[in-house]
Amino acid sequence: MRLYPTIIGLLTLLLLSACGGSPDDNQSAAFPAIDNTEEVKAYYAERPDFFTFKTIADLPQDLTWENGDHLPEIGSPDAKKGGTEYVRLQDYPRTLRTVGPDSNGSFRTFLLDNVSMPIAQRHPNEFEYFPGLAESWSVDWENKTVYVKIDPQAKWSDGNAITTDDFFFMFFINQSRYIVAPWYNNWYSTQYTNITKYDDRTFSISVPEAKPDMDSRVLGLSPKSAAFFNELGDDFVERYQWRFETTTAPYLLDDKNLKKGRSVTFTRDKNWWAKDKKHWRYRFNTDKIHLAVIRDTSKHFEAFKRGDIDQFSLSLAEYWYEKLPDTDPDVAAGYIQKTMFYNEHPRPTFGIWINTSKALLDNVDVRTGIQHAANWNLVLEKFFRGDYARMQTSSDGYGEFTHPTLLARVFDIDKAQEAFARAGFTKRGPDGVLEDAAGQRLSFTFSSGYEQYKDVLTILKEEALKAGLELRLEILDSTAGFKKVQEKKHDLHFVAFGVSLEMYPRFWETYHSVNAYDVAFLDDGSVNPDRKVKTQTNNLEVLALREMDKMIDQYRMSGDKQEMIDLSHRMTELHHEHASFVPGFVQPGYRVGYWRWVRYPEGFNYKHTRGATELFVHWIDKDIKEETLAAKKSGKQFEPALQTFDQFAAP
Amino acid sequence: MLNLNPQTLKRLRRFREIKRGYYSFLFLAGLLVVLSFGELLVNSRALLVHYEDTLYFPTYSDFRPGTDFGLDYDYEVNYRELQATFDEQGSDNWVLMPPVPYNPLENHAPGGVFKPTSPSIDTRHLLGTDTTSRDILARLFYGTRIALWFSIAFMLAVYAIGITIGCAMGYFGGMFDLIFQRFIEIWSNIPFLYMIIIVFSVIPQTFTIPAKIVILLTVMVLFSWTSMTYYMRTETYKEKSRDYIAAARVIGASNTRIIFRHILPNVLSTLVTFMPFTVVSAITAITALDFLGFGLPAPTPSLGELLKQGTATLRTAPWIVMSAFGTLVILLTIVTFIGEAVRESFDPKKFTTYR
Incomplete structure (x- = not known):
């Protein structure tokens, strides 16, 4: 009888351990089995124009293959592998999927954006491509096609070879409605016209237009594992919610390293196939990346100061100057290093977007007045403490494509008042706001979804009042702010569009009339009197100019770089004259603070990077970490390290 | 109203005798007067x-x-x-x-950049400036004014609804009482913080700041009047069965007359003792909401917003949290002192006429 409880105890233990087994088992038990192999095949067969199967004999013979081998290595040969990097997560990821609802968060950079291997990658200094999954590639500009040979070594994290089929599958999954991602569906259906298989390692992808950066559209692609997504179906969103995707990246995630709500730990794949590849071997150095959830920013900073977090972005002046000044004991003792790095990258368009479909704001004189009433210089001086620079045009940072001489209008009360007077606003009311003859006040709402920049808006508001312009502030949360501009309900809105590293600026999204009104112009070219504002587009200025449309169309069709540069300049000028965008500021680089055991290559980082850890060229030196922690205890000091790397600063 | 009966006079005399509460009351009354003419002092x-x-x-x-x-x-x-x-x-x-030559919204950066500056007599920022170089004293001053007016308005509104419904429930009884009791039980279980978050996410952002404050007040009142009805209901039940009410009814007095002329004055003592504590909870609630970012819309000066700034800059600008916290402690202590004194002086054990 005494045995009974023991047996029950043992049984419970067994049961518990069964429950605690690999979560994958549970997941597959919960979902009905799916095998989509046949469905995928049928999909390809239905679309022979898009998915073409040929033999290696069909491969054109006269192709010139390139492999970017001449490009310098990335990272430092001194880099040591090993150690754990401690990073903060603002919020626990809502999913491990890299596509579909909730997947497009900052956590994805660790799953996909910064770690996965594309066919080839842009060299962060040279702008040319070095090989990733490809052994070599060939660009056929005439036929708008890129040919790729996959590296025979290339393997998925599950050990299988990466083949042409995985690239076919990439189109299948991204075009499929299962992933609940309309943008991807659209992009992968319209921006590519064909993929052709020559053999398991050789394929070609075609694009609709031969733009000067046509090659980037193809070379930047990353395949999707057909084997892993074998169960793709209607329940994709739930089924794949917590499955770590079979990846091309060096960092892997084991389910046991997933502490729901608390932390995520990635481990480095020591047998990663590309670990000795020329442009990859000195990158992805730390053995583990431990991401812990710290919601509050001030707590994050305290964790960094304690050494629980290795690096901290000091881009905000408040942190660079006050919270971690050069005189801070940890900085002065050399435990924490501070670095300013100037990069070269297209700049996010921080500025005031004026809705020209609103009454009064459709008047160019009013808009010009607003331009002169915006005291950005004071913002730069008082809020950014001279660290940032004024943005001159809406397309800064694109090299030759950026207008070389055009400057943004400066704050000038007299000029602003002259412009307002031309629009009929001549008299000041009892509170100092200009009024026109009919008693209408010169007053607009000035909204933004950026809480962190609310003081910028306050400064602009106070200064604008000096010119007789009233701005009624409206600080929204980011979702509400974005919704407001997407519905074109704003008067003046402060926002920026993020920009990726591209050769030339885009104009169609923001300035073409098809994104402004349903039918902007009548057939004879005159303005349609009944036109309706089009919502959910990026044309936040509701800008509709025939001349602009023509140039944009020409720009989009053009394959001639010089012509595009010329058009880009002319469009920028026209946009400047239209005065519907008040250029704000540009950040010339980034600043970080890091403990001295975090090491960077000589020269710190690369020209076209947006953040210090983007390329994973840093490493953790365990010996220095021990030394530093011991020194901190004993009070031993090191040489303070306050560095500025301005080799890529604008002249 | 000023025709006070001897019992009330006795209570008031008793209140004056409790020095701590009485002086707190004078201080608060003085503060309200000063705050009303604040533009002459802080501007x-x-x-x-x-x-x-x-x-x-x-x-x-x-x-x-x-x-x-x-x-x-x-x-x-x-x-x-x-x-x-x-x-x-x-x-x-x-x-x-004026003695403090700043208004609560202007960014006055003596050092040229926006950052917290420590208290200084030279720059006349007597309590320093906050993270965007606004004068803390000015913000505290107007923040306190808004918090006090807000909580007094809150108290009046809550009592108006609570008394009316509570009295009606107690007086009419029966089905009316039964239905309203169930309704209140359900209503008071709706979490009020979530309601505020939901309401504020729905109302158009184009509303002006005063309109938003009124909406906030309305939502808070709508979810806070219920607790008052319990007291009023029982008190009314109790009074209703007394002889003088029966006498009034025999004479032919109307329901309204009985409620407002006879019952209400007699249950007032219960109400009065609650008032200061309602003010305290309103100040706390509005400060907490501001701290969480769901309260008064920016850039309205508020204690909670200052506290929030202060906790984020504990290391670099301790004067922000100190002044905000200090003000809150003083304000709440004073109102609580008044409340205690009122409670004591209205204590029926000491003055009840019924044995």
Whole structure:
């Protein structure tokens, strides 16, 4: 009888351990089995124009293959592998999927954006491509096609070879409605016209237009594992919610390293196939990346100061100057290093977007007045403490494509008042706001979804009042702010569009009339009197100019770089004259603070990077970490390290 | 109303005898008066400007362009600069500034950049500035004013609804009582913080700040009046069965008359003792909501917003959290002192006429 409880105890233990087994088992038990192999095949067969199967004999013979081998290595040969990097997560990821609802968060950079291997990658200094999954590639500009040979070594994290089929599958999954991602569906259906298989390692992808950066559209692609997504179906969103995707990246995630709500730990794949590849071997150095959830920013900073977090972005002046000044004991003792790095990258368009479909704001004189009433210089001086620079045009940072001489209008009360007077606003009311003859006040709402920049808006508001312009502030949360501009309900809105590293600026999204009104112009070219504002587009200025449309169309069709540069300049000028965008500021680089055991290559980082850890060229030196922690205890000091790397600063 | 009965007079005398509560009351009353005329004490506009033999009182007037005082700009005069200019010129012209020459919304950065500066008499930022160089004293001053007016308005509204419904429930009883009791039980279980978050995510952002404050007040009142009804209901039940009510009813007094002339004055003592504590909880609630970012809309000066800034800058600017916290402690202590004194002086054990 005494045995009974023991047996029950043992049984419970067994049961518990069964429950605690690999979560994958549970997941597959919960979902009905799916095998989509046949469905995928049928999909390809239905679309022979898009998915073409040929033999290696069909491969054109006269192709010139390139492999970017001449490009310098990335990272430092001194880099040591090993150690754990401690990073903060603002919020626990809502999913491990890299596509579909909730997947497009900052956590994805660790799953996909910064770690996965594309066919080839842009060299962060040279702008040319070095090989990733490809052994070599060939660009056929005439036929708008890129040919790729996959590296025979290339393997998925599950050990299988990466083949042409995985690239076919990439189109299948991204075009499929299962992933609940309309943008991807659209992009992968319209921006590519064909993929052709020559053999398991050789394929070609075609694009609709031969733009000067046509090659980037193809070379930047990353395949999707057909084997892993074998169960793709209607329940994709739930089924794949917590499955770590079979990846091309060096960092892997084991389910046991997933502490729901608390932390995520990635481990480095020591047998990663590309670990000795020329442009990859000195990158992805730390053995583990431990991401812990710290919601509050001030707590994050305290964790960094304690050494629980290795690096901290000091881009905000408040942190660079006050919270971690050069005189801070940890900085002065050399435990924490501070670095300013100037990069070269297209700049996010921080500025005031004026809705020209609103009454009064459709008047160019009013808009010009607003331009002169915006005291950005004071913002730069008082809020950014001279660290940032004024943005001159809406397309800064694109090299030759950026207008070389055009400057943004400066704050000038007299000029602003002259412009307002031309629009009929001549008299000041009892509170100092200009009024026109009919008693209408010169007053607009000035909204933004950026809480962190609310003081910028306050400064602009106070200064604008000096010119007789009233701005009624409206600080929204980011979702509400974005919704407001997407519905074109704003008067003046402060926002920026993020920009990726591209050769030339885009104009169609923001300035073409098809994104402004349903039918902007009548057939004879005159303005349609009944036109309706089009919502959910990026044309936040509701800008509709025939001349602009023509140039944009020409720009989009053009394959001639010089012509595009010329058009880009002319469009920028026209946009400047239209005065519907008040250029704000540009950040010339980034600043970080890091403990001295975090090491960077000589020269710190690369020209076209947006953040210090983007390329994973840093490493953790365990010996220095021990030394530093011991020194901190004993009070031993090191040489303070306050560095500025301005080799890529604008002249 | 001023025709007080001897019992009330006795209570008031008793209240005066409790020194701590009485002086707290005087202090708070004085504070409310001072806060009402706050524009004369804490303001960036001058109290008095003497310019070319004319006196100007800009505090409550329309804006005056710089050209009115011989300056070369036509936007609102910066009176602090004007004072400096007049001083330099050494003419008969002079400017009299309020003791705190800043308004709660202006960013005045003595060092040229926006950052917290420590308290200083030279710059006349007596409690320093906050993270965007706004004068903390000015923000505390107007923040307190808004919090106090807000909580008093909150109290009045809550009592108006609570008393009406509570009395009606107690007086009419029966089905009316039964239905309302169930309704209140359900209603009071709706979490009020979530409701505020939901309501604020739905209302259009184009509403003006005063409108948003009124909405916040309304939502808070809508979810706070229920607790008052319980007391009122029981008190009314109790009073209703007394002989004097029966007498009034026999004479033929109407329900309204009975409730307002007979019952209400007799249950007032219960109400009065709750009042200060309702104010305390309203101040706490509005501060907590501001701290969480769901309270008064920015840039309204508020204690909670200052506390939030203060906790984020504990290391670099401890004076922010100190002044906000200090103000809150003083304010809440004073109101609580008043509440205690009121409770004690209205204690029926001491003054009840019924045995």
